[in-house]
Every structure is written in structure tokens, then in C-alpha cells.
Amino acid sequence: MSDTLAGAPPRAAIAIPELTAWQALRTNRNWLGFWFMLPAIAFLVLFLVYPLGLGMWLSFTDAKIGSAGKFVGLDNYEWIIGDSKFQGAVFNTLFYTFVASVIKFAVGLYLALLLNENMPFKALIRALILIPFIVPTVLSAIAFWWIYDPTFSIVSWSLRKMGWISGNINFLGDAWNSRWSVIFANVWRGVPFIAITLLAGLQTVSPSLYEAATLDGATRWQNFRHITYPLLTPIIAVVMTFSVLFTFTDFQLIKVLTNGGPAGATELMATMSYNTAILGGRIGEGAAISTAMVPFLLGAIMISWFGLQRRKWQSGENNE
Amino acid sequence: MASVDIRDVRKSFGTTQIIKGVSVPISDGEFVVLVGPSGCGKSTLLRMVAGLENITGGTISIGDRIVNNVHPKERDIAMVFQNYALYPHMTVGDNMGFSLKLRNTDKALINERVQKAAGILGLQSLLERFPRQLSGGQRQRVAMGRAIVRDPQVFLFDEPLSNLDAKLRVAMRTEIKELHQRLKTTTVYVTHDQIEAMTMADKIVVMHDGIVEQMGAPLDLYDRPQNQFVAGFIGSPAMNFLTGTVTANGTAGVQMANGAHLPLAKAPAASEGRPVVYGIRPEHMELGGDGPGVEAEVVVIEPTGSETQLVARVGGQDIVAIFRERHQLTPGQKIKLRPRADVAHLFDKETGKRL
Ligand SMILES: Nc1ncnc2c1ncn2[C@@H]1O[C@H](COP(=O)(O)OP(=O)(O)OP(=O)(O)O)[C@@H](O)[C@H]1O
Numbered sequence A: 001m002s003d004t005l006a007g008a009p010p011r012a013a014i015a016i017p018e019l020t021a022w023q024a025l026r027t028n029r030n031w032l033g034f035w036f037m038l039p040a041i042a043f044l045v046l047f048l049v050y051p052l053g054l055g056m057w058l059s060f061t062d063a064k065i066g067s068a069g070k071f072v073g074l075d076n077y078e079w080i081i082g083d084s085k086f087q088g089a090v091f092n093t094l095f096y097t098f099v100a101s102v103i104k105f106a107v108g109l110y111l112a113l114l115l116n117e118n119m120p121f122k123a124l125i126r127a128l129i130l131i132p133f134i135v136p137t138v139l140s141a142i143a144f145w146w147i148y149d150p151t152f153s154i155v156s157w158s159l160r161k162m163g164w165i166s167g168n169i170n171f172l173g174d175a176w177n178s179r180w181s182v183i184f185a186n187v188w189r190g191v192p193f194i195a196i197t198l199l200a201g202l203q204t205v206s207p208s209l210y211e212a213a214t215l216d217g218a219t220r221w222q223n224f225r226h227i228t229y230p231l232l233t234p235i236i237a238v239v240m241t242f243s244v245l246f247t248f249t250d251f252q253l254i255k256v257l258t259n260g261g262p263a264g265a266t267e268l269m270a271t272m273s274y275n276t277a278i279l280g281g282r283i284g285e286g287a288a289i290s291t292a293m294v295p296f297l298l299g300a301i302m303i304s305w306f307g308l309q310r311r312k313w314q315s316g317e318n319n320e
Numbered sequence B: 001m002a003s004v005d006i007r008d009v010r011k012s013f014g015t016t017q018i019i020k021g022v023s024v025p026i027s028d029g030e031f032v033v034l035v036g037p038s039g040c041g042k043s044t045l046l047r048m049v050a051g052l053e054n055i056t057g058g059t060i061s062i063g064d065r066i067v068n069n070v071h072p073k074e075r076d077i078a079m080v081f082q083n084y085a086l087y088p089h090m091t092v093g094d095n096m097g098f099s100l101k102l103r104n105t106d107k108a109l110i111n112e113r114v115q116k117a118a119g120i121l122g123l124q125s126l127l128e129r130f131p132r133q134l135s136g137g138q139r140q141r142v143a144m145g146r147a148i149v150r151d152p153q154v155f156l157f158d159e160p161l162s163n164l165d166a167k168l169r170v171a172m173r174t175e176i177k178e179l180h181q182r183l184k185t186t187t188v189y190v191t192h193d194q195i196e197a198m199t200m201a202d203k204i205v206v207m208h209d210g211i212v213e214q215m216g217a218p219l220d221l222y223d224r225p226q227n228q229f230v231a232g233f234i235g236s237p238a239m240n241f242l243t244g245t246v247t248a249n250g251t252a253g254v255q256m257a258n259g260a261h262l263p264l265a266k267a268p269a270a271s272e273g274r275p276v277v278y279g280i281r282p283e284h285m286e287l288g289g290d291g292p293g294v295e296a297e298v299v300v301i302e303p304t305g306s307e308t309q310l311v312a313r314v315g316g317q318d319i320v321a322i323f324r325e326r327h328q329l330t331p332g333q334k335i336k337l338r339p340r341a342d343v344a345h346l347f348d349k350e351t352g353k354r355l
């Protein structure tokens, strides 16, 4: 028995023709993928990598408007780090971003939960909520500029009529007043985005989960705490990342409302960079200020990236 | 455990009435199966018992308490949803223990109850998994587990086995029945599956268009359906219906338009010439031989191994017959079918009521 098996001729190997390098380049799936990505890479390089690289390069030069400048190493950075105006801008930016994001999240979540309830004119209210988001920033900034006007402010006027205050509020003329005023304007503008995105997330939660939880004995708060919130965390992570990035790099609103004033109280890194480079003509320094934003942004992205990592219950990986 | 009393319950969504006065008394520990065609209001009725839908009219009581205005979480009811409704972000163990956790039950006790339920359902090795890492059958068992860790007053099942394959369904059917025998918890169970209904129920409730057509023990419904709808709904394959007129003088029977004579054990009183529907179950017919019967033409013959299923044409109408024997028949062949007179059913042609 065994020797007949052993004596059987080996099965003829199927000849696989060797591919030439060029054939491999054309047919190998990995290479094919690379070819398809090429146009996208070209776009990214042209519109993202090049401007970013140029900005970074400029931050190492003493370029002025009209002169290309030469390499000066870390001089610009040393200068801005010691500059109290820059330190103020960093503080303002962090404060502005943190406070506005927290308020936007709280208000946005509240609105989303509200809009997810059954109520009359639901569709209309949802559309109305989006208005602040649709209006161009500059336009809404100008509107706020009027609202905050030292003489003609409607807020001061109403409060005065109601007899709550005697004189007009100096919204944009006082350091802390102006900080809170721009934060309020930013929140007004940013809330719809968060509310609508979270609402979309809420609507993916199957109502039968709430029914099941209710039968299991959950109160409304427990429904939120144990069902809604955990199921919403992935979308919260995404939307808050975007929100933080947008707020941190905010420019238009500040530029129109206060232009960084009074006395630099609302100067953000973005506006300071612009004012230094374009208005002040010191391009190298301005570039250094914007480049200094990158580590902060990377930090924010990293935090949300770890928060965003697909949770086990979503990915369905093995537990081992 | 508790009895449930559904009394003249009505439900409207907007202006359309979906449930039109349903009364079902359910005694303590009873296993009641709701059946009926799609859209007849089974789920709606179940959800009203659970408190997930408002009751438009009538009353529902659990135990001695009318629960019309009692919040679902106060009703002490466990429901297994058709789509399972497992919490995707919780492990199997957490899913099962959730209701106890909400009651601030001691951790060790939760663990003990979950382990016990997992043991009954064969889920011990899966407690750390998330729902999406489970097969449909396993998810179904988790949904059951979530219900049984609680030891509620009433179980409600909404087509819990409809997503399972045939084999698993049979296994789970046995498991649920065993569970009920062990726990003796009052249960209301909705299904589309004839066999589930027949085998599991203490009492079957046949619903149609928002009313109860008939309720009773499974075999009562099978043997004495009160109307043509129930007769056609209970049993698979369904009962055959042939129309004709009663002949009471001479041999009792039903005369079909094509001249065929269908036998009856006894004609109802004073019914000569009355238009009726003659109902005969597929398994209550014999092939060939002497005596009254109908001429038929073989259309399809389907041997399943244990029995032979025959579709034949009688006067332009298809009827189904099932034989225990393996008859050799060919399509187109002319045969004679003899209904068994003692188990034939007779319904009024107008009202569909049993005669
Ligand atoms: N929220 C609702 N609004 C309006 N009509 C509804 C609502 N829920 C159910 N219905 C209607 O009520 C009727 C009964 O629905 P139900 O879900 O109780 O049927 P069912 O007997 O469970 O059917 P199936 O066997 O297909 O599950 C259907 O005609 C359905 O269209």
C-alpha cells in the first residue's frame, strides 16, 4: 500500500509564469491602489503641504513684505516667546477655545435632546436652529457689533427699559466684557453645528433600546446616562474635535468685532499672526505665530484620536 | 407572577381604530399565544400590556391592579422584543444585569442571578462578549436572559424566534417551553408560526383585524374552529374549503356545483339547499375506494419522506391532501378523493360561522 503511494509520480506543479517588474506594477493590488491615490496626493501636496511648508519655512526667516528674507534659525520663536503680547494671545486663545467649546457642547447637547422629542413644528424649529450656521460669519459679526455697540446696543437699551441697569454696558471696551462678548458670539454661531450633528447621532439610537431600558426600570435620567450618552460618545468626539479646531483658529469674528482689542484683551493667535505679518509687514514673525498654533492643534487632535478610537462594542473585535 | 386581564381594550392611532374591543382573560402562570395575520394588532396589544402604548379604551389589569395609567417601569413586566433590542455598548453580562443594576442590587447578587440565567440559557462562555459579536440565536438567548434574571410578574414575547433558522427555532421553542414549566411565569407570546402556537400554548388567541376571532386550547381550535377564518388560519397546510349546498334528504352531504357529493356525518337541521362552505383538512382525506367523493386531477405531488402531499384540482379549485402512505401518482392523473365525513366542518356561506 504505502510503497504504491510513495512510488506515485509527484503531481505536476502548475507553472506560474514570473511577472516582470512592469507587469507587477500594473497588476499588483497595492501598486494599483497607489496609482489611484496619486491624484489625491498631488492635490494634498499642492494645496496643503506646500502652503504649510512655506509658512514653516518663513517662520525661520526674517522675511518682510517686499523682501524674501534670510534664514535666522529660531530667532523669531525666541522673540515671540518672550513677548508679553504673544503670551496674552496664547492665554486668550486657550480661554476662548475652552470656554466656548464647553458652552457650545452643553447648549448643543441640550438643544439636540430637545429637538429629538416629539413636539409641534419640529421640522420648522430644526430649520430655524440652523440659521446662525448659514449666515456668513462676517455678516453675523457685524450684527453682533451693533448689538454690542456702546451707544445703540439693543441689549443695553432693553435692560435699561426694564430698569435693571442705569447706564449702557461697555461690551467691547472692557477687557473681560469683551472676552465674554466674543465668546457669546462664537457660541451663538457654533451651537447649530453641534446641535444638528448630535441630533443626527441621537436619531440613530433605536427607540426600542429606550423601551427596553424603561421596562428594565430606567428613569429618564438613567435612560440618558446609560443608553443615550454612551451611544453618542463617538459622535461627540468627532463633533467636539471639529468644534475645538474651528474655535482655536477663529479669525473672522474677532477681526470684525474687536480686532483684538481693547488693548489686546481679545487678541487670538490667529488675529495676532495676521496683524503682525500682513498689517505689520513682519512676515517671519507672523509665520512663527501661526506655526506655534500647530502643536496645540496636534494636541487637540491626539486627544480626540484616542477618544475616537473605535470602541470594542462598535468594532466587534475579538476580546482576546 | 400574576394574572392579566385584558377587558374590552381599544386602540386608535389618530382616527383609525386598530384594536376594536379585545377581551382576553389570562390566569396566573398561563402561557397564552397570540396569532393572527400581519397587521392585525398583536404587537400593539402586547405593547399596551407593557405600557409602551396608551390605551384608548377598556382596561388592562395585572394582578388586581388596573394598570392603564401605570408607567411601564412600575408594571414589573419583562419583554423580549422582536429585534432583541440589546444594548450594543454593554457586554452580555451587563445586558442581563442592567435591570438589577438600576435597582441598586448588590453586585454579588447581580452576578449570581446573571450566572444562573446564563446557565439556564447556555450563555456562560459568552458573558464578556458584546452583542455584535454574537450570532442571531445567541442574541435571542441574551434577550431572553435579560428577561429571566428579573423574575417579573409577566413575560411578553414578540415573535422572538422569527429571525432564527428552522433548527435553532425548534431548539429554542423547547427551551422556552421548559423555561415556562420551570418558572411558571405568566406569558404572552406572539408568533406567526403555527407549530409554535400549537405546541407551546395553554391557550391560543386568534386575532383578526383588531378583534378576537376565537380563543381556546390549541386542539379545541383545531378540532372545532368557530368560523371559517379560524379554520383557515389554524393548521398547516390550511384547511380546504369547497362551496356547495346542503343535501339533508337521503345521504347527508354537500352538493357541489360540478355534481360532486361531499359526505357529512349529519346535516344540520332544516338546511336542505342551504349554501355552505365545506371544510376539510388535508390529512382528513383518503384516496380512491368506494363511497362518495370528488373527482380530482393531480397537479403536483410532493413526497416529504414522512408523508405525501398532494395538490389536486377540483372544479377549477386547488385542494391539498396529505397521506401517510407513499402513493405513486403522476400529474394529470384522474383520481378520486374521499373526505372523512366525521371530521368535516361546515360553515355558513354568508357569515362564515360554524354550523
Ligand atoms: N405608531 C403607529 N401609528 C399608526 N399606525 C400604527 C402604529 N403602529 C402600528 N400601527 C398600525 O396598527 C396595525 C397593527 O400593527 P401591529 O404592529 O400591532 O401588527 P401585528 O399584528 O403585530 O403585525 P405583524 O404580525 O406584522 O407584526 C397595523 O395596521 C399598523 O399599520
Ligand SMILES: [Mg+2]
Binding pocket: B042, B043, B044, B158
Ligand atoms: Mg408585530
